[in-house]
Amino acid sequence: MSDHHHKETFITKYVFSTDHKMISKQYLVTGIFMGVIGVFMSMLFRLQIAWPEKSFSIIEAFLGHHQDGGVMSPDIYLAIVTIHGTIMVFFVLTAGLSGTFSNLLIPLQIGARDMASGFLNMISYWLFFLSSVIMVVSLFIEAGPASAGWTIYPPLSALPQAIPGSGLGMTLWLVSMAIFIASSLIGALNYIVTVLNLRTVGMKMTRLPLTIWAFFVTAIIGVVSFPVLLSAALLLIFDRSFGTSFFLSDIFIQGEVLHYQGGSPVLFEHLFWFLGHPEVYIVLLPALGITSEIISTNSRKPIFGYRAMIGSIIAIAFLSTIVWGHHMFISGMNPFLGSVFTFTTLLIAIPSAVKAFNYITTLWKGNLQFNPAMLFSIGLVSTFISGGLTGLVLGDSALDINVHDTYFVVAHFHLVMGVSAIYGMFAGVYHWFPKMYGRMMNKTLGYWHFWITAVAAYGVFFPMHFIGLAGLPRRYYSNTAFPLFDDVADVNIVITMFAILGGLAQIIFLANFFISIYKGKKAEQNPWKSNTLEWTTPVEHIHGNWPGEIPAVHRWAYDYSKPGHEEDFVLQTTPLLEGEEES
Amino acid sequence: MTALLYVLLAIVIGVAIWQVASIFNLKGVIATEKDNNTQGILFAAFGIFFYGLMIFSFVKYSSILLPDSASIEGEKYDTLYMITMLLILFVQAVTQFLLFYFAFKYRGIKGRKAFFYADSHKLETIWTVVPAIVLAGLVLYGLSVWNDVMDSSDAENPLIVEVYAKQFQWEARYAGNDNELGLANVRNIKGINTMGVDMTDKNALDDIPVRELHLPKGRKVIFKFRSQDVLHSAYMPHFRAQMNCVPGMVTEFAFTPSMTTEEMRLNEKTIIKVDGINKIRAEKGEDPYEFDYLLLCNKICGASHYNMQMKIIVEEEAQFNTWLKSQKTMAQVVQ
Numbered sequence: 001m002s003d004h005h006h007k008e009t010f011i012t013k014y015v016f017s018t019d020h021k022m023i024s025k026q027y028l029v030t031g032i033f034m035g036v037i038g039v040f041m042s043m044l045f046r047l048q049i050a051w052p053e054k055s056f057s058i059i060e061a062f063l064g065h066h067q068d069g070g071v072m073s074p075d076i077y078l079a080i081v082t083i084h085g086t087i088m089v090f091f092v093l094t095a096g097l098s099g100t101f102s103n104l105l106i107p108l109q110i111g112a113r114d115m116a117s118g119f120l121n122m123i124s125y126w127l128f129f130l131s132s133v134i135m136v137v138s139l140f141i142e143a144g145p146a147s148a149g150w151t152i153y154p155p156l157s158a159l160p161q162a163i164p165g166s167g168l169g170m171t172l173w174l175v176s177m178a179i180f181i182a183s184s185l186i187g188a189l190n191y192i193v194t195v196l197n198l199r200t201v202g203m204k205m206t207r208l209p210l211t212i213w214a215f216f217v218t219a220i221i222g223v224v225s226f227p228v229l230l231s232a233a234l235l236l237i238f239d240r241s242f243g244t245s246f247f248l249s250d251i252f253i254q255g256e257v258l259h260y261q262g263g264s265p266v267l268f269e270h271l272f273w274f275l276g277h278p279e280v281y282i283v284l285l286p287a288l289g290i291t292s293e294i295i296s297t298n299s300r301k302p303i304f305g306y307r308a309m310i311g312s313i314i315a316i317a318f319l320s321t322i323v324w325g326h327h328m329f330i331s332g333m334n335p336f337l338g339s340v341f342t343f344t345t346l347l348i349a350i351p352s353a354v355k356a357f358n359y360i361t362t363l364w365k366g367n368l369q370f371n372p373a374m375l376f377s378i379g380l381v382s383t384f385i386s387g388g389l390t391g392l393v394l395g396d397s398a399l400d401i402n403v404h405d406t407y408f409v410v411a412h413f414h415l416v417m418g419v420s421a422i423y424g425m426f427a428g429v430y431h432w433f434p435k436m437y438g439r440m441m442n443k444t445l446g447y448w449h450f451w452i453t454a455v456a457a458y459g460v461f462f463p464m465h466f467i468g469l470a471g472l473p474r475r476y477y478s479n480t481a482f483p484l485f486d487d488v489a490d491v492n493i494v495i496t497m498f499a500i501l502g503g504l505a506q507i508i509f510l511a512n513f514f515i516s517i518y519k520g521k522k523a524e525q526n527p528w529k530s531n532t533l534e535w536t537t538p539v540e541h542i543h544g545n546w547p548g549e550i551p552a553v554h555r556w557a558y559d560y561s562k563p564g565h566e567e568d569f570v571l572q573t574t575p576l577l578e579g580e581e582e583s
Numbered sequence: 584m585t586a587l588l589y590v591l592l593a594i595v596i597g598v599a600i601w602q603v604a605s606i607f608n609l610k611g612v613i614a615t616e617k618d619n620n621t622q623g624i625l626f627a628a629f630g631i632f633f634y635g636l637m638i639f640s641f642v643k644y645s646s647i648l649l650p651d652s653a654s655i656e657g658e659k660y661d662t663l664y665m666i667t668m669l670l671i672l673f674v675q676a677v678t679q680f681l682l683f684y685f686a687f688k689y690r691g692i693k694g695r696k697a698f699f700y701a702d703s704h705k706l707e708t709i710w711t712v713v714p715a716i717v718l719a720g721l722v723l724y725g726l727s728v729w730n731d732v733m734d735s736s737d738a739e740n741p742l743i744v745e746v747y748a749k750q751f752q753w754e755a756r757y758a759g760n761d762n763e764l765g766l767a768n769v770r771n772i773k774g775i776n777t778m779g780v781d782m783t784d785k786n787a788l789d790d791i792p793v794r795e796l797h798l799p800k801g802r803k804v805i806f807k808f809r810s811q812d813v814l815h816s817a818y819m820p821h822f823r824a825q826m827n828c829v830p831g832m833v834t835e836f837a838f839t840p841s842m843t844t845e846e847m848r849l850n851e852k853t854i855i856k857v858d859g860i861n862k863i864r865a866e867k868g869e870d871p872y873e874f875d876y877l878l879l880c881n882k883i884c885g886a887s888h889y890n891m892q893m894k895i896i897v898e899e900e901a902q903f904n905t906w907l908k909s910q911k912t913m914a915q916v917v918q
Contacts, residue, residue: 061585109714150881155830156813158886162750163885194848252769252779253812255752261663265814265829269675300691302701308711330816331827332808332834335733339726346718346725354707355715356678361706363685365698370622370690371614378626378686382633385678389671392721398729399664402657402823405816405881440612445600447622455630462636466644471820473881476889482879483872487647502598509596521612528613561697568696583701 015124018118021541022383023125024103025436028429030132031096034511034532035505038087039138041080041501050489050496053147066144074477078147081141081475085150086173090180091135093283095128095220097425101286102191102215108534109209111200111553113544116193120186127183131176138172146173149475151272154247154265158240162463170240174233181230188219188226195219200533202553206310207572209532209557210303213310214289217317218282219568224321225278232271232432247330261523267333273324280417281320287354287424288384291377293557294427295359297530298374299366300568302558302583306356308406312351319348330404331408331532332384338397345395349388356385367561367568371528373431374448379454380423386458387416390465405475410470419457426450426509433513434527437540439520445512449505456502529569532557616693619803623690630683631799646859649820650852653897654838655822656732663728667721688703735837737820738803744796745807746878747778748815748828753878753893754778755796759789759912769811770831779811779915788914791907796878798840816882817896821847827882829830840897847897848874862911 012222016025032276044063047056055070066076103121107114115121138145147165148157152173160167195216199208208216235246239260247268248260288406296303303309325341327335341441359381368374390412393399403409426449433441467488474481479485479492480497526535533553537545614622652658689697694872727756735741743758745767756778756900758764767786771779780787799806808817809885810828817836853874861871880891 056642058589061589061870066617078886078888079881105727139630146881153814153882159813162813210764215804250769251830252772252810257770257772262831264831266771266832299689300697302699305702305707307702308707315641330825330836332829332832335729336731340727342725344721344730345724347719350711350714352713357706357710360678360681360685361700363682363689364686365700367687367691367695368619368623368689369614374614375622378682382679382682384761385682389675391670393664396663396667396721396725396729398660399667399731400727401732401825402660402820404825407753442601442612443614445664447618451625453627458633458636460901463644466640469649469651471818473818473879477886478889481890481892482875482877483860483864483869484874486863486872487856489863491644491647507593507597511601513603520618521610543789558701561699563699573657 003341005408008467016122018114018122019543020107020115020118021101021298021436021542023121023503025097025099025123026418027099027103027128028312028437029218030129031092031179031425032510034087034136035096035399036510038084038092039506040089041084044072044079045077046496046499048077048477050493052480056310062347067391074481075147075164076144077477078149078163078475079144079169081154082149082165083135083145084148084489086146087220089133089150089279090177091132091207092183093417093421095180096216096277097428098282098419099125099128099213100285100425101186101290101432102187102219104436105167105211105534106191106194106215107198108193108435108537108545109212109532109557110198110203111533111550112194112198113546115190115551117190120190121402124187125529126184126188127179127186132174134176134179138169138176141168141172143167145169148224150237151276153272154236154239154268155251157246158236159251159253159258162410171237171272172238173551174237178230178233181226181233184222184226188222191215191219192223200550200553206307207553207556210292210306210309210313211286211289214285214292214311217313218285219526221278221285221317221320222282224273225282228271229275232268232275235271236268245261266328266331269328273327274321277324277327278320280413281316283415283421284424285316287380287421287427290424290431291359291380291427293532294431295362295381296378296560297431297528297569298369298371298377299339299362299367300369300560301356302560302562303356304361306556306558308354314473315351316348319344319351323348323395326395329400335397340398341397342367346392349392349395353386354390356381369528371430372441372443372450373427373528375450375454376423376427376430379450380420380427383415383423383457386462387412387414387420391416403468403473405473406468406475407472409472410467411464414464415457415461419461422527426490429513431528432534433516433520434523434539435515435537436536438518438523438541440514440523441512441520445508449508449512452505452508456498456505458499460495460502461495463495464499467491476497529567531559531569531572533572536571559583608615609647614691616691623687626683626686626690626693630680630687633683634677635907637675640753646855649857650850652821652840653840653842653847654821654822655841656838657821658841659728659731660823663725666724669881670717670721700902721830723908732838733836735803735805736834738805738837741803741805741837742799743805743807744798745778745809746796746817746828748808748810748880748884749890750812750818751880751887753794753817753880753891755793755795755893756780756913757791757793757907757910758786760793761786761789765790767809767914771794772811776811776913782917786861790913792913793910793912794829794893796893797906798895798897800806800843800897802900803837805835808834808836813884814882815880815884815891818879818881819876820879823874825881843897843899844876845876845898847876
């Protein structure tokens with residue numbers, strides 16, 4: 001790897017690259033592409049929810065035979081809700097977020113020349129790419145893509161008789177996800193090995209930036225929980241294609257008794273949520289890690305309670321694997337189990353609260369530099385609190401009964417993991433864009449992007465709590481069958497308008513991103529005056545990251561505005577001054 | 584082809600945005616003191632928007648919320664909900680205020696050095712221990728409510744009702760004189776026996792199949808849920824009740840109705856809500872709506888998931904008994 005002068009062709013440099021920096025860019029661009037699809041879908045179904053009988057030429061244009069005169073069919077409505085969830089959770093917020101920044105930052109911030117295995121890293125990306133292609137292809141098949149909800153509970157997901165999307169669409173969904181899981185496991189193992197083995201001299205675990213702690217712990221959660229989803233997917237494939245009865249029993253559909261006997265959909269729910277809940281933290285922890293780094297740098301202050309932050313990341317990770325049952329309080333699971341999961345779920349509020357308070361304290365008496373990345377990081381803290389708090393309702397088995405599967409849940413998880421994680425991703429892109437592309441993004445557009453998005457996000461999800469509390473179930477194609485919900489229609493129109501505003505605001509980001517790659521101002525080596533190692537590498541990318549020796553590390557990453565130093569930042573590579581104590 | 588046009592339009596807008604912004608500030612990439620000032624003030628303004636939106640939503644949307652609970656268990660639910668919500672709003676108000684206020688107050692000034700403050704054991708202990716204590720209280724209270732609601736073993740003379748789900752319809756079956764439901768399995772479904780009741784089981788003969796759910800006020804009702812095809816969820820929001828219907832197993836939930844349909848129609852909150860709904864309906868030229876309890880499906884179950892409902896009527900026990908007697912038993916229906 002030290003030999004970084006060997007000839008590179010276009011193919012080895014841009015396509016089958018083993019360089020972590022290139023792979024990170026590949027993840028990002030693929031993630032953005034999938035994100036555009038996911039967000040666009042949300043705007044289509046928001047149109048349907050707000051104006052259920054109205055004809056829209058945009059629906060006519062995009063939905064082909066799944067619409068009639070510009071009104072989408074109930075089946076395709078469920079399908080795009082399903083694919084929106086799948087794409088946003090897995091393809092954008094798992095691969096796009098964690099894949100991008102773990103790949104970019106782990107070697108650069110720990111002082112390594114590349115990932116432990118560049119080859120596996122490349123395989124990991126291309127498997128992700130393949131799974132994305134399959135997922136996108138599934139949108140174009142005759143019967144439409146998978147439509148049993150992103151949680152794909154059987155029997156609905158197992159029986160094409162029950163919903164057309166459970167035919168070929170579901171098969172492709174399962175194949176795509178199986179490949180995705182393989183990709184994500186290979187990636188995660190690589191991250192773990194790299195962090196454990198390739199840290200530069202002096203980079204003790206207790207000197208790692210919180211980004212790396214977050215990526216590292218996220219990778220561990222992924223390795224623990226993703227295989228369980230793979231087994232659930234495989235068993236479901238067996239039930240669907242080979243007539244086994246893991247999840248199915250006693251089914252009578254369309255005038256016919258099916259042969260399945262003895263399986264249970266509840267088993268599937270257990271397997272699914274054993275990944276599904278940790279997945280929330282797989283999505284969120286990297287965003288929180290990114291935020292820790294950006295808030296500290298732009299406050300020109302050390303992150304408050306570094307060790308408590310690490311402790312809470314680990315605590316959240318551990319607890320995240322024993323709370324899955326809170327998705328199943330009313331699934332028919334034994335109520336005693338519900339009690340246990342209520343207890344563990346509310347426990348997880350404690351490390352989350354610690355993190356939120358620590359962020360706020362980091363801002364206190366800082367000298368805040370409002371770069372676009374900082375705006376998104378503060379936005380993340382706000383939505384993380386707003387969304388997290390309603391978890392006290394949903395995590396409490398007794399209270400969950402009446403809000404389960406209503407729009408209250410939709411509002412909750414979109415704020416706490418959707419919007420928050422997306423903010424973290426945007427923050428990361430604005431902050432490390434100079435490291436990725438050697439150029440800067442435009443700040444004015446960044447400001448516009450943030451403020452419109454921030455207003456739109458709360459405009460969408462705050463009122464949404466109320467329609468949930470009014471008892472409106474999620475995933476309803478239309479509420480017109482219930483006069484009871486007539487007074488919710490106006491709220492839905494407001495929400496849709498904010499959603500369209502928020503969706504369109506992302507065009508500002510896309511413009512800024514793609515044009516800055518080519519036209520942005522050339523970056524300086526350390527534009528944000530940051531402490532971490534990645535800013536000691538040259539702006540132009542080279543294989544191996546550092547032209548000479550990898551620098552040694554002498555201190556933690558958060559010596560901002562430390563008394564005794566002239567500048568308000570101290571690179572991790574700066575040796576301790578005489579008599580200086582390490583923080 | 585129109586799809587392509589939309590995509591092109593989006594790209595054009597993107598380029599236009601870039602062009603417009605670049606006129607003002609092509610090289611602006613790092614926040615200056617002026618930016619810090621503007622953005623800090625914007626955070627203060629956003630804080631005002633945020634609180635404004637919260638207050639607006641609570642004032643404007645409180646009329647669309649569910650009316651008072653129609654079950655005894657639901658009253659406990661509502662109290663727990665109220666306490667939790669007050670706690671949430673308190674923490675929300677304080678933390679968000681601090682966040683936006685600090686963002687405003689400490690907006691960067693050139694030459695000022697931030698306060699180097701990396702750790703405080705005291706503070707950290709406070710915000711670990713205080714949430715822990717508050718949450719412990721909440722968990723204990725929540726679990727006591729959960730146990731009350733989920734444990735129906737000590738109910739005296741409960742009414743046993745089976746609620747049966749299928750794409751996209753609800754049915755129900757009362758246990759009849761023996762108050763015991765006859766066995767059932769989807770393999771017995773035939774003709775008019777749509778719930779697959781096992782007619783060789785003697786408990787089944789007096790069971791009463793219905794398409795409209797009637798419940799007596801003041802008597803505990805134990806619901807047994809079944810599904811014949813996919814997952815459904817029996818959601819009765821006015822009673823604060825919900826349970827999934829799972830093919831292959833019987834699930835259970837119980838509550839005691841505390842308000843008849845008539846009483847609920849006269850409830851103050853219901854009147855306000857129904858008036859609001861009828862105003863909207865009048866504008867659209869639709870018939871006025873009269874309140875009824877509903878059972879709705881709350882688990883994605885297929886194309887018509889959004890229209891899977893059954894009316895629930897709560898009445899005084901005597902009225903209920905008269906109604907039930909007038910219904911045909913399984914034995915009568917099948918013959």
